[in-house]
Amino acid sequence: MSTGMTSNARDRLARLRAQKSQQQQTDSNTSVPQPTPDSTPNSREEVILNLMVQMLKGDISDGQLLQQLRKQLLGLNQDRFAELVGVSRKTISDIERGKGSPSQQILNDVFKPFGLRAGIIPVSQNQIEKLINKAHDEILNV
8 A cells, every 4th residue: 555645635635624624613603513534643544444444344345435534534525525636526426436437546546645545455255354364463563
């Protein structure tokens, strides 16, 4: 998984976060609580890892993974997220609903803000469990 983010993407993300913060301050007079992105490095990594394991186990789709990451970590709606990653809102919606056939490049673009990229994932649940267990064991041995 790639962890690099271009400075252009970082700048757009910072602008969108600032806009979100201003919007939340404006909306603070309402009684509806606004979602707050989880931005601490440890909790961010934990959210990503937990959702990835759910996806690998088949509990959630890659579209549901994207939706959860977008909402939990960035607190962005589809329009703002689409602007951040440089695709249309419809493309984000289609991916999250499991519709269409996005290219490898589009998938890489939408997962990049989370330090992820599309790749080869085993189909066999047995292989996935072995992969997760091996990764877990290697992490403990570090």
